[in-house]
Amino acid sequence: MYRLPKEHEAIRDAVRALCDGKVAPNAAAADESGEFPQASYEALRAGDFHAPHIPAQYAGAGADALATAIVVEEVARACASSSLIPAVNKLGTMPLLLGGSEELKRTFLPPVARGEALFSYCLSEPEAGSDAAAMQTRAVRDGDHYILDGVKRWITNAGVSQFYTVFAVTELGAGARGISAFVVDKDDAGVGFGAQERKLGIKGSPTREVYLDGVRIPASRMIGEPGEGFRLAMRTLDHTRITIAAQAVGIAQGALDAAVEYMRERRQFGTAVANFQGLQFMVADMGMKLEAARQLTYVAAGKSERSDPDLGYFGAAAKCFASDAAMAITTDAVQLLGGYGYTKDFPVERMMRDAKITQIYEGTNQVQRIVMARHLLHA
Structure with missing residues (x-):
């Protein structure tokens, strides 16, 4: 008969206890105010449940995919908005784990693992939702740098996250094969954010547009090879x-x-x-x-x-x-x-x-x- 391994059940018990005590009490207030549940983030960070998927070699907890799913499940049981903290940290960092250079991983994963930064994912645009390959955001090579221009929409935790995986067109006319991926820092010159969306639910997780206005970043911040985005x-x-x-x-x-x-x-x-x-x-x-x-x-x-x-x-x-x-x-x-x-x-x-x-x-x-x-x- 199938049963979860004991270590996964132990993770569930630990997350549930933490969430019952320190996350669930904030859920209604976050929904009412539409503000990021900072107290819940701090509680998850203290329990090392904010980004459990990051491997140990990058200062993470090294949780496997099932353990990470259990963490997200238990946080969502208490507060859906707060569950987007570990969920979106995984979404934003997964491209690095799948295709990033060792330099990128060692630069950007440890701050997330330590709870010093959140990591968001910028794929959708005003005219590119389900048809993501129709994106208009451009990344133009300029020596040892790329210059990014465009608008990303529906970006979860935008403005709160420090880092962003951004997908942009590097080769016009090549369709999906002309898209590349980059890491953008909130503090990079030219990065801006729109007003917070007024949503039906998950109100405690901010959703905003991300503006890229001549954002100049080193070419080393490309994730993988050109056209792999x-x-x-x-x-x-x-x-x-x-x-x-x-x-x-x-x-x-x-x-x-x-x-x-x-x-x-x-x-x-x-x-x-x-x-x-x-x-x-x-x-x-x-x-x-x-x-x-x-x-x-x-x-x-x-x-x-x-x-x-x-x-x-x-x-x-x-x-x-x-x-x-x-x-x-x-x-x-x-x-x-x-x-x-x-x-x-x-x-x-x-x-x-x-x-x-x-x-x-x-x-x-x-x-x-x-x-x-x-x-x-x-x-």
Whole structure:
């Protein structure tokens, strides 16, 4: 019978204890204010859960893909916005881990591992969302430097993060083969940020445009070789869609926990509503979908650790299934709480709003279905 290794269960217990005590209490306030949950970041940093995936040789905790998914899941159970701290640190640094030079890794990974900096990922643009290869941001070679100009949109933790993986066109007319990847520092001259987006959910994680106005950086800050950027971007997403699946699982678990607790305590017609068969059917379906999503996510995490050939399929499947499940589970949780579920006095309305983005970012679920279909039809 399949069971998680004891060390992974120990990680879950540690993250859950920390989040119950020091992250969950900040979740409602972060949602209400739309401010980055600094106290939660400090708590995650103290527990070494802010960027657990970074290898030990770069001052990191060296957590494998499954352990990292469990960390993201447990943080998301308490606060979806805070779960984007470890999730986006992995997203931003994954291109370096996959294709960066040793110099780049040793320069930029240790500050993230030590909790001194966050790392974001700049792929999308105003006119290049799902069609990422249509990006307009340019990087022009100038001696030993590149000069970057363009606008990146929907950048998670923009303005808070110190470092950014930026994808830009280095060869016009070459399509995806003309895109390269670079590390940009917030303090580089010409880097700017737009106003914070006014979002439905994950309000405690700032989302802004990133402006690149003649940003001059050393050529050594290119990740990999010229023209490898788009391939790196897609390989990165194969791995990090699993962290979004884990985030969705965590949000759904938080909603299910809240609904079960409410059903046990709420009384109508002289008995706990947990005794009503119609509601029991709902909660049973919620639990079934949640566990299926969790197991698919963990399988995908194992494939990520091994870089299996079918990782792309399983990453897309886990992200798609888990996010759809999270949206259904959180919506049902609101329904189970009735009028109370629709108020901010209970967390499930926030969780429902937070769940929605998991169906959209790192590739919409329509895109995930295209990825899966292509794998099945052309395998």
